[in-house]
Amino acid sequence: MSKVNLKEPKVVIREVRLGSITGFEGTACKLVQCSRSGKLKDSVRSFSQCMGCSSLNAFCQLSMITDAAVINHAPVGCSGDFFTFNFVYRVGQMERNLPPAMGRYFNTNIEEKDTIFGATQKLEETIREVFCRIRTEAIFITTSCASGIIGDDVEAVANHLSQELGIPVVACFCEGFRSKIWTTGFDSAYHSIVRKIVKPPQKKSNKVNIINFWGSHVFDELLEKLGYEAEYIVPFSTVSQLERISEAAATIEVCPTLGTYLGAALEQIYGVPEIKSPPAYGLAGTDNWMRELGRVLDREAEIENIIKQEHEKVLPQIEKYRSKLKGKTAYITAGAAHGHALISLLKDLGLEVRGAAIFHHDPVYDNGDVTSDVLAHSVDTYGDVENYSVCSKQAYELVNILNRVKPDIMIARHGGITLWGAKFGIPTLLVGDEQFSFGYQGILNYAERILETLDNREFVTNLAKHSTMPYTKWWLEQDPFSFLGVNERVEFY
Numbered sequence: 059m060s061k062v063n064l065k066e067p068k069v070v071i072r073e074v075r076l077g078s079i080t081g082f083e084g085t086a087c088k089l090v091q092c093s094r095s096g097k098l099k100d101s102v103r104s105f106s107q108c109m110g111c112s113s114l115n116a117f118c119q120l121s122m123i124t125d126a127a128v129i130n131h132a133p134v135g136c137s138g139d140f141f142t143f144n145f146v147y148r149v150g151q152m153e154r155n156l157p158p159a160m161g162r163y164f165n166t167n168i169e170e171k172d173t174i175f176g177a178t179q180k181l182e183e184t185i186r187e188v189f190c191r192i193r194t195e196a197i198f199i200t201t202s203c204a205s206g207i208i209g210d211d212v213e214a215v216a217n218h219l220s221q222e223l224g225i226p227v228v229a230c231f232c233e234g235f236r237s238k239i240w241t242t243g244f245d246s247a248y249h250s251i252v253r254k255i256v257k258p259p260q261k262k263s264n265k266v267n268i269i270n271f272w273g274s275h276v277f278d279e280l281l282e283k284l285g286y287e288a289e290y291i292v293p294f295s296t297v298s299q300l301e302r303i304s305e306a307a308a309t310i311e312v313c314p315t316l317g318t319y320l321g322a323a324l325e326q327i328y329g330v331p332e333i334k335s336p337p338a339y340g341l342a343g344t345d346n347w348m349r350e351l352g353r354v355l356d357r358e359a360e361i362e363n364i365i366k367q368e369h370e371k372v373l374p375q376i377e378k379y380r381s382k383l384k385g386k387t388a389y390i391t392a393g394a395a396h397g398h399a400l401i402s403l404l405k406d407l408g409l410e411v412r413g414a415a416i417f418h419h420d421p422v423y424d425n426g427d428v429t430s431d432v433l434a435h436s437v438d439t440y441g442d443v444e445n446y447s448v449c450s451k452q453a454y455e456l457v458n459i460l461n462r463v464k465p466d467i468m469i470a471r472h473g474g475i476t477l478w479g480a481k482f483g484i485p486t487l488l489v490g491d492e493q494f495s496f497g498y499q500g501i502l503n504y505a506e507r508i509l510e511t512l513d514n515r516e517f518v519t520n521l522a523k524h525s526t527m528p529y530t531k532w533w534l535e536q537d538p539f540s541f542l543g544v545n546e547r548v549e550f551y
């Protein structure tokens with residue numbers, strides 16, 4: 059178990075804290091074995107096309123706190139992600155019937171001369187200007203490669219301005235160069251929230267924290283039946299709501315890759331129990347998760363009743379979907395944990411999962427509990443997955459693998475990846491809402507979307523006919539892992 063240390067302004071990166079990796083090729087079973095035996099080694103690429111940045115992941119959690127502002131202490135180019143989150147924020151407001159509001163995002167515009175003379179003065183002036191323009195309840199400062207390299211003392215500025223303005227001004231250290239694993243940015247955002255926003259509990263509440271992105275509110279009904287109330291965090295929360303998450307009865311994570319650090323921090327520091335079962339995807343996964351929820355909330359009998367009723371309702375429908383999907387093949391590319399959970403879901407529906415390219419791998423989560431391991435649960439329950447790789451969104455590898463595997467359907471978690479399926483004429487499904495496939499109803503939801511996608515094959519067939527491929531025949535005939543260091547590949551003992 060990793061120890062959360064709130065005295066440190068910076069979160070320890072995932073490579074060091076959890077032993078996480080971004081390079082592996084083999085099978086899912088081998089990856090689980092290596093993770094369990096402490097023999098997991100990152101395989102380095104000698105060629106890399108692009109990667110994500112922790113700053114974006116930190117921003118994705120901080121940018122939708124409804125009464126806070128975010129200042130990106132960076133060259134202006136690092137703020138290229140602002141528009142995406144402003145869009146997501148507005149769409150989320152409409153879905154939740156919230157009044158329209160723009161995101162309050164700012165950038166300090168670090169320029170060349172600032173990298174010589176320092177940019178803390180600029181940061182101080184920006185914080186004062188932001189507070190003067192919009193009286194927010196908190197201001198978060200996200201750092202960048204530039205501010206990190208020149209060594210700006212952002213923590214000192216944040217502490218000084220907190221005193222001056224009388225609101226939390228919080229430094230979130232998420233420089234892109236600190237970690238190859240961009241999900242470290244989630245941890246940075248949560249570290250800053252737990253360190254400077256969350257207050258010690260005054261009383262216990264009947265709320266259950268749901269660490270999620272901005273997904274649908276699928277937990278309301280279930281928790282109400284159990285006498286609890288869902289508290290969706292962090293997007294669309296207010297600062298005062300976040301102050302009180304230490305009083306919750308439990309914490310649910312829609313994806314352990316997202317919530318591992320916050321779930322563990324709330325349990326370690328404030329005793330809020332974390333639901334440690336893999337998330338509720340697929341039948342067996344949902345049963346396990348429900349039972350763990352019942353155990354933690356002391357509602358075991360009620361949960362058994364719900365499981366019985368839900369099985370009666372969904373099993374006949376799942377059988378119908380299984381008969382339609384039997385023999386269909388699938389390939390998955392997604393972030394860790396969510397991608398693992400989707401493997402279980404697809405196998406439950408009778409699809410043959412021919413392979414997966416998962417963006418990174420955490421051999422353990424912050425709670426140190428092996429029962430939380432989503433990939434291990436999938437392998438133990440549904441068997442191995444061949445052609446399993448850990449791939450930090452390297453399109454050249456993915457294209458080469460797709461050309462060999464040629465699945466009936468590709469499941470992609472991130473928008474920019476779906477085009478590769480289409481270029482090969484492979485129907486590709488993208489579901490942005492993680493909660494869409496959560497629980498018993500989620501199995502049916504996903505099955506329906508898969509059938510719709512398969513029915514639309516003609517669209518991608520035509521697209522493939524008229525599109526060009528930037529990769530040559532030469533590359534498509536090479537080993538897809540030609541650039542994954544041969545001497546550094548994961549060793550099996």
Ligand code: SF4
Nearest residue numbers: 111113136202203234
């Ligand atoms: S913080 Fe670094 S990696 Fe991230 S966008 Fe800025 S320069 Fe790129």
